[in-house]
Amino acid sequence: MLQANDPFVSFKGVQKSYDGETLVVKNLNLDIASGEFLTMLGPSGSGKTTCLMMLAGFETATHGDIELGGRPINNIPPHKRGIGMVFQNYALFPHMTVGENLAFPLNVRKMPKAEVEDKVRAVLDMVQMLNFIDRKPAQLSGGQQQRIALARALVFNPELVLMDEPLGALDKQLREHMQYEIKHIHENLGVTVVYVTHDQSEALTMSNRIAVFDDGIIQQLADPVTLYEKPENAFVAQFIGENNQMLGTVQSVSKNIATVMLDSGDIVKALAVNIGAVGSRTTLSVRPERCIVSTKKSAAVSTLDARIEELIYLGDHIRCRMDVAGDDQFIVKVPNTSGQLGLEIGASLQIGWKNDDCRALDFKQPV
């Protein structure tokens, strides 16, 4: 029997290879709690979709176990797993009406006709598409098809729903709207959702936890706030939100604060998160909105000389591209407050940050 604290879905040492030469998924260990909204986020080719397909049963794990509700499901075919799935291109059956599409999972379960009818209507009502019951999928817009695909994945009351970049084909506005809608459906129904996307803002908006994938490995698994505020490595810092990265060498570490000499020769302080011994290389990461711009050097924070290269006025803030420590792509977001310093192109300033806002991470050569 499943205990309250036991994970609902569990990947245990899962590996996957397609060609027998390279691993697409390398040693995946992941527990997903019941009722959780977990997002697998990563660039294309990072192995996230492969993980989803293994969970759905369309790909077999080369090594390791996948458990669902405490049972290993490696040898259970997809149609017996009872997992709802929403596909990227919706995969609504084109020869069936909306109603027939929704009735399909119920009919294959040999549910009585009256009950099928009730359930189909109820789920259509939930996605506000009751008027479209007799339409063919081709007669619906992308957003409407998306809702039907969602309804079809939910109509047979699965405990787990998988979504493979379901909003990828929609325009920006509709995508944002659907994000909230999926989030609300998840909250109301209490189903477990595993969501795959490469869009970090989508992941941040919807998820309880996010697993950031790269190169077949989960780089970091955390809630959205932690992921943004405390990235564990240079890839996550780069992938989630915007950040400025500087390369340097660790000179000394004391009380979690590392002193780093940048490649330009400047010496700065940063929070030691993921660095090696003294003398090792490191990547410093600082968010554009955490940079402090001033006209004079300060003793309290690390400061560097900067020169404004470009200014972009964005209303609520001003985006400055600066030349800092030999990098002319250094971005700083300056809040649009009344006490603005006279920002102008070519002006020389000092930028700095609190020690905690600059994270010393693993060394990664920027591309």
Added chain:
Amino acid sequence: MVDSQTVQLEPITAADGTPLKKKLAQALFRSRVRAVSLVLPLFAFVMASFVIPIIALMWQGVYNDTFSSYTPNLTEKLKVWDGMSQPDEAMYAALVVDLETARADRTIGRIATRVNQEYPGTRSLFTSTARKAKKLKAPFKDSVIKTNKKWDNIEVWRAMKITSQDLTPAFYATALDGRYTANQGFVSQDENRQIYVQLFWRTMMISGTVMGLCLLLGYPVAYLLATLPLRTSNLLMIMVLLPFWTSLLVRTTAWIALLQSQGVINDLLVYVGITADDARFSLIYNMTGTIVAMTHILLPFMILPLYSVMKTIPPSYMRAARSLGATPTKAFIKVYMPQTIPGIGAGGLLVFILAIGYYITPALVGGQDGQLISNMIAYHMQKSLNWSLAAALGGILLAGVLLLYWAYDRVIGIDNMKLG
């Protein structure tokens, strides 16, 4: 509102004052001329080599003026004859005059052949009487009957009355195992002379069987082609297309080598012990041979449309069906198969229509009961030289094909068809 309507009444003009429509037509003229000139050679070729011959031949099916043009006097008399009363002296006189001229002009053979088509066994009656026509004296009725008693038979005269009509349904009646008679209209042919209707049915049946076999054999291959990785499917595709690169005759004769009683397959069956040496299967020169060879030859025409349809069905449909709880079989039947119907329809129609017109293969491997209607058409074109009957048979076949298209359009919709 009122303003805009008054403006609408004025024709819109281009900047130089000419009406916009005229200007547009001028601007498009060059591209239209180019489009037409690109299509024109093919259009002319198709008209000259396909459309016009078909129309001309179809016309022969209902129009034949051989008799009336060579026997002008008799035709005139036959026109006014009621077909019931005994032929009178004037008609016999006209007959003698026309036979005499026909013999001199050497057209008697054509006349005799034409009447013989209508009333078999009268050919020699005409040729022999024509030889004696010069010596015949009045009263012609008696002297003509004296040369051959058949001239007293009113059926001969009725046959001549029918053949004297240029525009006649007689060939279509024959093609449908009937006869068009002067006194009774349409009657059905004697039982032992009925061949065409049965042949039409056999053609339909064999074509249907070939279509069914092609679908049965081609569907899994097309599915493999559409789902296998590109490298493997390319190799398979070459194997599917290989027959296209081999001559039709070579393929057909290859089947003769395989299927004949001393052939590879029978030898193998005897060797394995399935059949005795003196009881070999007759696999060729019968319906079996026709069906086997035609199925092989027409298979690509089924596979290619099926493949092109299956290629467009994303694998996510099957996955979706499985994730929704359908077993692989159920997902295939309920989700995959319905989406291949346009391909099944196109392939089926293509194979069926090619099959009902098939000629060389049944002629080579069909033997007696493997012949199709097209072999009979060829016989009438080449051997019996009854082009009108050939045209009538062809017309019926064409009507059948058009009917099939119509039915297909009603059931599946012609715009649903995908050929590649």
